Amino acid sequence: MNVTKEYITELKYNGGSDIAKLIATQRDVKSINYILENLGQLPSNFQSDFLYKLLEHNHSQVRLNAVKNIGKLKTNVDIKKLFSLYQHETDTGVRREIVSAIGRQRQDKNKSLLYDFLNDSDPKIICQAIRGLLVFENDKEVEKHLRPLVNHENEIVRTIIYKEFFAKEKNKKTALPHAETYEFLKNIVVNADVLEALKYVPDESVHLTFTSPPYYNARDYSIYPSYQAYLEFLDKVFQETHRITKEGRFLIVNTSPIIIPRVSRSHSSKRYGIPFDLHPYLVKNGWEFIDDIIWLKPEASVKNRIGGFMQHRKPLAYKPNSVTEYLMVYRKSTEKLLDWNIRSYDTNTVEESKVADGYETTNVWKIDPCFDKVHSAIFPVELCKRVIQYYSYKGDLVFDPFGGSGTVGRTAKALDRLFFLTEQEPKYFEYMQSKQKEQSIFKERRTKFLTLEQFRCRSAKNFGRIVLKCTINYY
Structure with missing residues (x-):
């Protein structure tokens, strides 16, 4: 008989x-599971004795589906049998489903088990128990048991508890709407150490950060006393970047081993x-x-590391070309x-920002690198286009803490x-100025090139601090 x-x-x-x-009457496990998985919601008069018998089945998926259906029952759930199975069950999926079934009863008498x-x-069992208790x-008794889990060793458990009991809504009285940013930050280039400049940037101002940090001691402009000092510098930069980034928005960092x-x-x-690291x-x-997105470059465009191995073919000395x-x-x-995040934008902005056909469908992007006579490590425009189109909306503020030649x-x-x-x-600051003088796309909103002092002045004007007289260069 065909069971439908x-x-x-x-x-x-x-x-x-x-x-x-x-x-x-079913002779195979697959058929039993098919029936159990298609029972759906159970009526109040459903006779469930057979489900408890299936708790002793030798196949774990049958036991799991039996528990799942027991959890749907409105009355007369035998909690003792479920807990007995929990104590002896070895399959993690079944154990998790038992906790879920007990929690779904929403009865005070079951709180002690939860x-x-x-x-x-098992962190997933803990999460199921939390769900049942919430x-x-x-x-107050439930809260007393749950609050200490904010210090649990598992990050998912900590996150759930923090959200439920400790997260405080930020004061939004002076904050801008999510889709907006401050006028003084729009289309500017600041000639300054990024950490100094960010002191004058308000919280939650930026929608997207896309950058390629200076490579450790690989260029004249990126000399650090030690690798640890280099990492600690980037740590500070991205900590500040986190502060100025709007809630739930993205940071894309382009790096590679060197x-x-x-x-x-x-x-x-x-x-x-x-x-x-x-x-x-x-x-x-x-x-x-x-x-993680892989930027794949043509082999001919990268430094040859395989040359020696190609001649001697000796094991241990293999060094592939880094493409x-x-x-x-x-x-x-x-x-x-x-x-x-998406609902923060009006319908027109969402529609106009939609990515056109021909977008990349994988995490491997085949893009030729670019070379420049002034800056030795510049972004290809195509790379910037993809990142900006995929991770921001029209009108968003895009930040690059290491501006380089200004491609972003x-x-x-x-x-x-x-x-x-x-x-x-x-x-590089002067190079950006010279390049942007030639760009017609900047006529609509002139780009401002600022010293740190000029930038500090603009920030002060926006936030009521002491204002100094500043001269700003427009191009």
């Missing part, structure tokens, strides 16, 4: 005995895994890891879903976004 969903539903509303008989589940070693709103050449033939070169700092500062860089994608941690700013403006760049090196 319609037939299962018909038998279900005749009570439960017919379902029990149907299951008894408290016990909070001590389980239905008892304003219950090689410091050997000092002599009697020494070896040193390779530093910057993306991997930087990652823990970002997570610590409240950036949630979202994606990839990473775009590490992070989101400022929030309990809000992306839908909340020019691309943002071309895509109807706003930009805010900082660049410490006078040579």
Whole structure:
């Protein structure tokens, strides 16, 4: 006989005995699970004795589906049998479903069991128990058991408890709407150390940050006393970037491992895994890891490392040509879903910002690198276009703390976004000025090139601090 969903539903509303008989006639586990998985909501007169018998089945998926259906029952749930199974069950999925089933009963008498589940070693069981207890709103006893879990070793448990009991709504009286930013930050380039400049930037001002940090001791402009000092500097930069980033918005960091050449033939070169070493700092500062995108470059465009091996072919000496860089994608941690960010924009902005056909569908982006006679490490425009289009809306403020040759700013403006760049090196700051004098796309809103003092002055004007007389250069 071919058992259909319609037939299962018909038998279900005749009570439960017919379902029990149907299951008894099945010879394979797959058929039993099919019936159990298609029972749906159970009527109040459903006879459930057969479900408890299935708790002893030797197949874990049958036990799991039996528990799941017991959890749907409105009355007469045998909690003792469920707890007995929990104590002896070895399958984690079944154990989690037992906790869920007990929690779904929403009965005061079951709270003590749910408290016990909070001590389980499986974080998912703890989360199920928390879920079952949170239905008892304003219950001081429940709160007493849950609040200490804010210090739990598991990050998901900590996050749930923090959200429910400790997260405070920020004072929004002086904050801008999510889709807006401050006028004084729009389309400016500041010639200053980024950490000094960010002192004058308000919280939650930026919608997207896309940058490529200076590579450790690989260029004249990126010399640091030690690798640890380099990482600690970036830690401070991205900690401040987190502060000025709007809730739930993105940071994309372009980095790759680098090689410091050997000092002599009697020494070896040193390779530093910057993306991997930087990652823990970002997570610590409240950036949630979202994606890793691989920028794939043509082999002919990169330095040849394989040449020696090609000649001698000796094992251990293999050194492949590095044709990839990473775009590490992070989101400022929030309990809000992306839908909340999207709903902050009006319908026209959402429609106009939609990504056109031909977008990249994988995390491997094949893009040729660019070369420049003044700046030795510039972004390809295509790379900037993809990041800005995929991670921002029209009118958003895009920030690059290491502005370089200004590609992020020019691309943002071309895509109807706003930009805010900082660049410490006078040579590159002046180079941006010279390039942007030639760009017609800046006529509509003139780009402002500021010293740190001029930028401080603009910030003061916006926030009522002491105002100094400033001369601002427009191009």
